[in-house]
Amino acid sequence: MTKLFLRWQTRSISSKQLLWALPWLVLALGFGTTYVLWRNARLDAAQDLEEETQFWMHKVIYSIEYRLKGNVQLLRGIIGLFEASKYVSRQDFQVYVQALHLEKRYPGIQGVGFAVVVPPEQKAAHTAALRAEGFPNYAIYPDGERDLYTAIIYLEPFSGRNLRAFSYDMFSEPVRHAAMARARDENQATLTGKVTLVQETDTDIQAGFLVYTPIYRHGAPHDTLEERRANLIGWAYSPVRMDNMLHSILGTVEFGALESMFDVEIYDGVTLSSDTLMFDADQKLNFADTRSAFHAAQRIDFGGHHWSVFLNSKPAFDARLHNEKSRLIAITGSIGSLLLALLIGILTFSQARIAAALQEAARANEQLMASAQRFRSIFETSVVGIVTCGPDLRFTQINQAFCKLLEYTEAEVVGLLSAANITYPDDLASAQLLMEKIMRRDIDRFVIENRYITQTGRMFNAITAARAIYDDAGCFSSITVAILDITERKQAEEALRTSLEEKNVLLKEVHHRVKNNLQIINSLLSLQTDHSQTPEVLDTLRDMQNRVQSMALLHETLYQSSNFAQISLPNYVENLCIHLWRAMGSTTGRIELERQIDAVGLPLDQAVPCGLIINELVSNALKHAFPAGRGGRVRVTIQAQPDQRLALIVADDGVGLPPRADPRCAETLGLQLVFMLVEQLRGTLVVTRDTGTAFQIALPIKAG
Template identity: 30%
Template sequence: MLFITLAATVASWHSAQRDLQRETRTYFDFRVRQLLENMQERLAAYQQMLYGTRGLFDASDTVSRGEFRDYVAALRLERHYPGIQGVGFSLLIPAADKAKHLATIHKQGFADYNLHPDGEREIYTSIIYLEPFEGSNLRAFGYDMFTEPVRNRAMAYARDYNGIGMSGKVTLVQESDRDVQAGFLLYLPVYKTGLPHDSEQQRRENLLGWVYSPFRINDFIAGVGGERSGDLALAIYDGDGIGEQSLMYGQPVSEPESQWLNTIQRLDIGGHGWTLVVRAGSDFQSRLPHDKPRLVAGIGLLMSLLLTVLTWQLVNGRGRALLLARQMTEELRDSESRFRLMADSAPVLIWVSGTDKLCFWFNKVWLDFTGRTLDQEFGNGWAEGVHPDDLQHCLDIYIGHFDNRQPFSMEYRLKRHDGEYRWLLDNGIPRFDHEGHFAGYIGSCIDITERKFMQSALEARNADLTRFAEVSAHHLMEPTRRFASYTQRLKKRLSAYPDAAGDEEVLIDLSTLEGDALLLRSLILDIQRYLSAAEPRGEVRLLDSRAIMAEISRKMAAKLQALGATLTVEELPPVMLDRPRLADLFSLILDNTLRHGVPAESRNPLHIILGGQREGHVSRFFISDNGPGIPAKYQTRVFEIFERLGPRTADSGTGIGLAIARRIVESRHGRIGFKHLPRGGTCVVFELPDGEQRDT
């Protein structure tokens, strides 16, 4: 009996040991799959974000620096895309356009901008947008990524295949001397709007540039994270091999202690791959029960309780297996729940389809937008909301790209819950499971209705302004000039007959007409200056405002002396502007002060003070006088076109000068207004930030 019970105990101990190893391996394989799925989901989110960014360029002929900054800020990278270093745009520059490109960026206020590395080549690329545009990201401004072989391969792949391209292991230009990490980049090509890019040759000829994102590998893995990140020890190698030079993340692989708790996986993204070596981490064993073999051995020594304890052990072992299975199922559900939570929190409409082309899931933003349920949208139900004029075109693009497993981007109108059709930009990409099998498509949509309306309104407004300027110049200026000329000739002829009756009265009338003609000419010239005030008339750079003011003071010296006025120029800060408009700005405000600063009854001479200071990246100026001042209720009106406080006189001006000054300041995102002076008088204040020129 003792031999039998001992043999049964040994057999039970071996069985329990095998069960523990099997459960351990099952849990290890599950955690590895979970890690890979988390990495794939995170990379898919980054890719979707790049497709959305490309949609910004596809929806517009041009994207300004400010529009790009606002779009990236709306993505809220730190919250929705942890681990990302930024989002940028690299422009393709033919060698023939290099000088023009440099002049354009310099004109935007970046006088020190240049392409790097140096050297002559047939084509250049340059990182012109990168948000957030601060800190270490500033070092990437102007960098030609196409000159570096690893980045070049990824950019060329993305360009030729019209999809995501992932680079190999690189050191980002943002890196400093401390905490240097390996890096990688994701690229997506942007083609010129309206030009074909169906073939490889067309894609190369009509390429505009790339939207891209750089990543530091440690930050990327931290963004993948997870509640049980200590379970696994991960090493990532660039490419197919395992070597010290290709190690991107983790500790180098040496002889493993437990071969059965190691695995090598392959992760392929955008024409490039990683080799992942995954081992059990420091916290892995602590999450599994290890007492089963010891319990079996101990219980085997208790002969009297053998059957009872053995039965309990089997039931208990099965219970733990069921518990582990339930935990694994719950974690799988949690993974799906996290994806849906992230999708429902994204500021875009998201849909997912299977291999049968039918959509089976829409995020909350989509359902709130359409006002329909998931059951109503299921399958092809979503197509019921597409505008009839857009439906066939929409389906042709979707089905054609689906059959070829290609990403697509399309615009169509979708009915909102209130019955209004809204324009959407829809970007879709194919999905693949962890084994590389095609799983369907995922897509995201953004509402571009306001953008389309704004573009139409802006084009109409610009066209109206252009026509107005042309009509003003052609139909008003020339007749006004002839009218003044004829009046002068009539005065000259009549002056030859001084004895003629009524000649003196006629001469007075002609002088009045001549003055009105000259005033009308000044008015037309000021209108033209107003229309062009928002556009630079020279290079926008950091100017010495004191030197420009000294030149203006010399020109106004005679007028100041004639009025008995004095001008004091205090310290003036440098300012980011073109020289002609800065001179106009000072001259217009000073001229207005001289016209209206001294009433006829005043015994005090007019004294004007001009000064300013620099605060950070903003230049602030003030022009004050000891004149009668402007009542508070009129201080906003005087900056409107054709507004003046007093009656029109021969020297009252056209009423446009301060409106021109305001247009110059606001074109640079600045502000202009009045400051209250306790002792009376007028104080005009304005500020000009160093930012880029506002689009007009």
């Protein structure tokens, strides 16, 4: 018997130790989970920023290549001019180039010129002819005897810096010579390495380069290498100042945010040094600067030459690594872990007290059957109020704890009062219902939480445990009731509940302030539109307003909702579409809007890009699908699929996309943003053109 008792006692001690360790275990698990989520948020932010860095790099590369291709097309026009007639006069060349409006359409180009081939035996005649045209001091430079001469005879605009290049023999300079020879022999547009243009003065000297295209004699063959060298009459070329060209590209609205986020550096070839530096946006030469958190490098191959392009992030961009999401996870996770551990601790303590009281009451009942003396001793020493009632439910026995709890003496209670006299009036009906079940033997015991009134009128909360005793005939004989005061526990629970409600109010305030800040940004953009006259700028500002408004509506939906973890799509998408309708001025009834949106909820990190996708696609439909007052219908459909995926369809019955147009190759930021967001959400996008245009997107739904 002693061994069994010792074994039971050892097991009881181990269970208590485990119970008291439970809050600390919950706290440790909470902090561990918070750390993992915080780290994942940081990694996600780093991945997003790396993708954004690569996005900007591709955008810079594309814009530079696009500008270079434009230069080549310009020179091919010069070739066409020479092929159209046997002789192109200086006036013909001037009229043609002036019609191109170089400064407006090709910013960065110093000019467009023609360099003629001058064999040594024709040099004197060539010089005499040019002097006869009104240039008495004309002479090919630099001086010296060479196997072949070239001379710049046409160059527009023929003023300012460009006058310095007139009559210059570019074939005499090695870097230019290599590109000109390659253009002649391959009949291709070529690019020189880094040079200093002869147009440069003593101030604002920039790196430069030239683009060459060969021009062959009118009607002469030039299919073979020998024919090309024999029939070459000269080169159409354009000198370009690197800083002017890059600033004209990066200074556009499309690259407005790039300057504050990245430094752009371009080097001639693969060697990185100050000698090969072609362009440096911040003039700091920091291609090896390890202080930047994000870097990107890519090579441009064009015209038989290549450049090395580098992007290095600036502190303003690097600061986004420490985003609001990771901080919010760290703060809310830590607070939540502490609150949960505190709640578990309170419940553990309460459970221990309740378990101890019930165990003590059960032991007293068992000992009553064995020995009245032993029962009486335990009965009187119990810290739980214990009372027995007879068949008439009047108190027959009470202990000192009961007297202390109810503030009665034994003489005032025994034989005179029943449970109805001390039970709180609002709880009396439920207590009487339980006693009726006891009488009918539907139950023989119960444990409830109820309230009592002391003799002085003080109310307290308690856990009441009761056990009925029946005689041999099965009739109710008596009932023993144990009463445990849990007022302190209830107060602690109420304090915890109040604290949790305050945290919910705080979270709602966070979403409210985010929404207000986005509205301020929207207002600033609106003010900017009032001062902008350029249609392209106005279009871009309105697009930015719509994107900001889509995020503001999302946070407005969050703080008006009781669930901060998920966004209800029907209400959010409805408000977003109505906003776009009003913003685009499409409320006259010419264009109808159909919405078919399932009652689906998305977590915040999916709802933001989903809202931006809807914003871009609906805006595009309103802008481009119904030109010239045409009417039609735009349909937005969101359906939950059985495989935990979401189907999002934005369709119109407008004019549709051109037959050969590929939306994936679109140059507009809106469509590029749509494809980027769909990829970010790990979804798929299909474009159909049956009647109008339909964008069908399938997205996986995260567990909310």
